[in-house]
Amino acid sequence: MATVNVLIVVSLVYVAFLFAVAFIADRLAATGRSTWLRTPLVYTLSLSIYCTAWTFYGAVGYAARSGLEFVTIYLGPTLVMVGWWWGLRKLVRIGRSQRVTSIADLISSRYGKSNTLAIGVTVLAVLGVTPYIALQLQSITLSFSNFFEGQQVAHYNDTRMVLWVAAGLAIFAILFGTRNLDANERHHGVVTAVAVEAVVKLVALLAVGIFVVWGLAGGVGETLARIDESRIGTWQVDASRWAAITFLSAAAFVTLPRMFQVMVVENDDERHLRTAAWAFPLYMLLISLFVVPIAAVGLELMPEGANPDMFVLTLPLSQGREGLAMLSFLGGFSSATSMVIVAAMALSTMVSNHIVMPIWLSRRGGGASVSGDVRHLVLISRRIAIGVIMALGYFYFELSGGGAALATIGLVSFTGVAQILPALVGGLFWRGATRAGALAGLGTGFALWVYTLLLPGIGGGLVPESLLSQGLFGIGWLRPQALFGIEGLDPTVHAVMWSMALNTAAFCIVSLLSFPGPLERLQGAQFVNVFEHSAGPRGWTGSVAQSEDLMIMSQRIMGAGEAQDFFRREAQMQGVRGNLPEPTPAFLERLERKLAGSVGAATAHAMIGQIVGGSSVSVEDLLAVADESAQLLEYSSRLEAKSAELARTARKLQEANEKxxxxxxxxxxxxxxxxxxxxxxxxxxxxxxxxxxxxxxxxxxxxxxxxxxxxxxxxxxxxxxxxxxxxxxxxxGEVTLNMSTGALRDVLDRAVATALTGVERPLKVNRRRANEGIIVHSDLDRLAQVFINLISNAAKYCDAEKPELSISVHDLNGQVTVDFLDNGSGVPPEARAMVFEKFARVGSDQAGGAGLGLAICREIMHRLGGEVTYLSGQKGGAFRVTLTSAREKVAAQ
Amino acid sequence: MTGAGAGRGRSPAAPPPVFLERQSYRRRRLIDAARLLPILGATLFAIPLLWPRGQGEGVDPVPTSSASLYIFSVWAGLIVLSGLFGYLARGQERSDDGSSGGSSDGNGGGAGEPGDV
Incomplete structure (x- = not known):
């Protein structure tokens, strides 16, 4: 028998291997060499997180109890995949075009970016998935203890084991799910690791199956005969359960947060669906092919009272096949870990985007132009959320005692998340679906699910026995498992039927009676007609938006470099000089999408709304919603575009004139x-x-x-x-340049020394010398002249009590920037456009000089092939010198 | 600028043509077939509901081996058909995307979808 240590070492080595796979995949993706990571095969394999430990161990147990009924769990998803032309294609297209980060985000986005709905879906998902996570923890623990059955193992303890497993999985999920805040919310490392685990569990289950059929039973014919002789030898499937569970599994396949994560959010290419449409059903077929044989042979060979949920593991063990049992153990381990990691990741994204961020934003109160790095906050909140979710799973396991059969817990979970289905399907196909309807449907379904399935399922201390037998307040037709007096139904079928029926009814009726807001109607049209609208929703008229405030906010979320890059590109596209683009609706919309990738649609919308001063829908969009004639639409939009163009030109003329x-x-x-x-x-x-x-x-x-x-x-x-x-x-242009090569550090040393000799007030200069080792090829004397000018300007004009100047050097792919930031009050906004002009002086002449210094600097940098600009959005005076490094120059020649 | 994009796809002057060329017609019927596939699957998977179960008098319950054989055959058939349709329709998404960019073959694909199907 394998010892505890061997088993633990094998598990740890396997986990380390997965770490390596995920790490390498992340690396490859970061360097752009990951074409094979984006193949349809990896996509298909990643979908296999649908097959959890419940599948791996539980299916055999399910089959041993109820025969072929287990197969319904896979038939539902098969029908969904095969019917991808109906729904999945649309779902994936919408997910990609709206940059959806989770199922809660999708629902909230569809119904007018409503955060209430997002919170509802998130709570439902967390409640629904927690038992499922507990189930995975339980299966890992069970498989460990099965290995040691009959052995005297010191220090072994189920509870402690579960705790360790939960902690380990949380760490893995945190390490790979929340390493960075990607604008697309894709995690190549995790997906690749999941794909590897998919192969492991398939191979393991097939190996056990082949061993059972050809090793134990003696061939296919023999096996079929043995199946027919066994306890599950005849067709005894309950018709209502067959239909209800097929439907349920199909619904859950789409609405489970982890499935949504791999199927929609992580999808790289819509065409992968075409491959997955046959490959994933094939995967499920292979997974379930040997379930019945293993169950039948297990029932025959294993002693009475052995847990059928563990046949996959105990059958090889009882035959002395240590290696096979180990493989099977790894398969089950894979199934559990991949599910838990992806589920925790998906849930943490939802919790941080829809609960933590909105609360944090509203508590700040004073608008979205906030201080502090929001990205950091998002990552921290996701990490904490993962920890909390795993802890919830652990406590659920402790609470429920881990006794119930695996399949029951799984179905409770499925029914919970399936409540999202009416709002989802209605949102995709029915323009008339409204936010109020979705809320009503979700609320009804959620309440019924808790009342008819979750509470009776937990049972024990939480619900009094009288509630089950006599109903709420003793009203007979409110009995949780026999609503409206209809008795004799299977509890699962009963719960699915009533919750889904009343959910859908509430959703439809309230939708019909309520009236959607403009943004809702707009998003509705975008979602339902996604294949016709290629452009996104256009919700902003940004004439009052302050580009600078937007810039400050975006820097907090996207990071300074990326935000400045984005704004500069936008400014270039608009043909505006400088770094701040005009706040046109198109720009605001692109910015919102970009932010949505990091913090979710509703939050991004709210943040921009706080700055722009309330969202509004343009005339053009309202016309689109009202389905006015195409001619009118085109004419009006052309007029609008022209008038916007005119206004912009007028503004530019005015600017030029003023200048x-x-x-x-x-x-x-x-x-x-x-x-x-x-x-x-x-x-x-x-x-x-x-x-x-x-x-x-x-x-x-x-x-x-x-x-x-x-x-x-x-x-x-x-x-x-x-x-x-x-x-x-x-x-x-008559100047001759004396080009030479040297370190930026030396130039700066010289400039600082020269500029600070004989100044009246001491100026503290902060530098990070480590960054200044960049070699530049330039006219170093001229460059020093520019630096001297900027430093002595700071010395002259900085009006702080203790003047300080920070010089920071960055190398952005060959573009070297040298920033001079002082702690004074900076150049007043109205003077910024002029500081580089000849003879310009800010304020009255208090410091002498003819106002030529900056003009000379600009000309010098122009000759040297760089530029010097004023950086907006900083606290004090800020100048940026941009030049190319020597490396780039050589490459360019 | 959206005006220009939207205007090109569905200019009010030219409604979508009533007749399609043969190739586009074939392709659309292929998609129809692919859309019918899940309905076919659901129907076939519902057939076991009609089988007798338990111990009826004079009725032999279906043995699990035959039941498995039936279900797995239907399943495999669906997979093969789905793969086949996917293979045959592999040019389809491109012409759907074409409704936003430049569509290659005139008005195939999604441009006139609602009116035609």
């Missing part, structure tokens, strides 16, 4: 300034030279002093003229 006036004003000011600047030294030079010339008897000291004054004034004049000359040379 011109400002420049002309500046030029006038400069002319008077320059004459003043020239006259002042000239006057003193003239005065002192006259003194020198005309005054008799000056002492040598006096002469020296006057000559020094004249010399100083001449220097000032020269400097001014040099600047002017420099600028004109740069502008005319």
């Amino acid at each position: 011109l006036t400002q420049i002309s004003r500046q030029k006038d000011a400069f002319l008077s300034q320059i004459s003043h600047e020239l006259r002042t030294p000239m006057t003193s030079i003239r005065a002192f030279s006259e003194i020198l010339r005309d005054t008799e008897g000056l002492s040598a000291e006096e002469k020296t002093r006057y000559a020094a004054i004249i010399h100083d004034e001449t220097l000032r004049l020269t400097r001014l003229l040099n600047d002017l000359l420099d600028l004109s040379v740069l502008e005319n």
Whole structure:
């Protein structure tokens, strides 16, 4: 017999192997070399998380109790897969076009991005799936203890075992499910690991089956004869159960959060469905092929009272096939782990997007332009959610004592999540389905499920015996297992029938009676006619939105680099200079989708809504909803586009005009300034030279002093003229560049030293020298000149009490950026457009200088093939110098 | 800009044609067949409901071996048919996507779907 240690070591090695697979797959996906990860085969295999430990161990137990009825669990999904032209294709298309992150997200998105619905679905899913997770924990524990039956094993304890298993699975799920916040919510590592586990469990079950049929029973004919002789030898399936469970499994196949995760969210390509349509039914057929033979032979060979749920494991063990038993153990282990990991991941996404984030947002109160990194918060909340869900599973296991037959728990779970089906199907196919209807249906179904199936199932201490036998408040027709006095039904059939029927009825009636809001109707049209609408819903008129606030918010969610990139691309698409695009509806909609990938549709909608100041539906969309004639629609949208275009052009003209006036004003000011600047030294030079010339008897000291004054004034004049000359040379492109290669660190060292000599107020300079080792190929003296200018500007103009300047260097794929951020009040927004213009000075002239410094900087950077820009969205003054690194330059040549 | 996109797909001046070319027609009927497949499957899987069960007088209950044989045969048949339809209809999604981009063969695919089926 295998010892405890061997078994534990094998499990740990297997888990380590899965870790490696998931890790490598994540790596490959990150580097873009993962084409084979996106094959239909991996997609099909990942669907196999439908087959959990319930399938692996429970199916045989189910068959040993009720014969062929077990097969209904697979017939339902088979029909759904085979009928993918009806529903799944649409579901996947919608999931991809709306960037749906979970089933709760889909439902909420369809019904006007309602968060109430999302919370409802999430709660239902958590309640429905928790028993299922408990079931997996139980099966792992059972399989362990079966191995040790008859052995004296010290320190072994079921409860402690379950605790360890739950903790281990939670860690795996956290490590691979919440490593990063992907905009598409895809987890290549986990999916690949699930696919590997799918192969393991199939091979294990087939191996046991082949051993039983050809090793124990002696061939196919023999086996069939043995089946017919056994206790389950004749067709005794209850007709109502056959139909109800087939329906139930079909419904659960679509609505289970983990199935939705692998089928819709993780789907890379819609065409994979075509392969999965036959390959996944084939997988299920193979999985269930040997179930009846194993059950029949097990019933015959195993002692009376042996648990049929464990035949897959105990049958090889009893025949002394240690290796086969080990394989079978790994198969069951695979089934349980993959289900638990994906389910925990899917549920945690729902909990964090629909419960934690909205609560957090509303508690912040002051709008979505918040401080702190939201991404971090999302990840943390997901991790905690996974832990909590696993803990719930563990407590359910403890509470229920782990005694009930596996199949019963599974069916309770299925019935729970199947309550989402009417809202889902109605949402996909019926434009008239409304939010109120969906809420009513879900609520009714949920209540009936709890009352007729969940509570009686838990039984024991939670529900008084009298409730079961006499009904609520002693009213006979409210008995949980015989509603309306209809007795004699199987409890599962009874619960499925009443909950689904009343759920659907409530959904339809309330939908018919209520009136949907504009956003709901719009989303309804988007969902139902997904194949015709290729564009997404357009819900924003953003004239009042502040791009800068949006930018600040997006940085918190997407990360600074990605957000700036996204905004810059959008700005380029609109043809706007700078980093902030115009808040057009199209841009807002794209931004919302992008955010939805991280925090869910409802939250993203709410966050943008807080900034834009309330969502609104454009005239065009309302016309689309009202199904007005296509001509009118096109005409009006063309008009609208034109008017938007006109407004934009007008705004641009206005901007240009303003700039011109400002420049002309500046030029006038400069002319008077320059004459003043020239006259002042000239006057003193003239005065002192006259003194020198005309005054008799000056002492040598006096002469020296006057000559020094004249010399100083001449220097000032020269400097001014040099600047002017420099600028004109740069502008005319006559400058010769002295290109050389050197480290950015040295240039910065030189610049800081030069700029800070002789400043009046001390300026603290913060640098991260480790980042500054980038080698650049440029005119290093000119570059230093730019840096000196920016640093001395900070020294001059920073109005903080203790002025500080942070210089940070980043290398973004060959684009080197050097940011100069100070802690002053920065350049006022109205002056930002002008700071790089010649003669521009912010405020009154308090620090001297002719306002040429930044203009020279801009020209120099232009010549060097880079740029210097003002960074909006920072606290103080912020300038960014962008240049290409030496590596890129070499590559470009 | 959406006006231009929507306008090209369903311009009010040209309603979808009444007759399709033979190839598109065949392809649509193929999709119809694929859509009927789950209904066929459900019907065949419902047949066991009619079998006698338990100990009736004079009626032999169906042995589990025959029942398994029937169910697994139907199952395998569905898988084969589903694979076959998937194989034959493999160009279909592309022309569906074509309704948003440029559709290759005129108005095949989804452009005129509601009126035609």
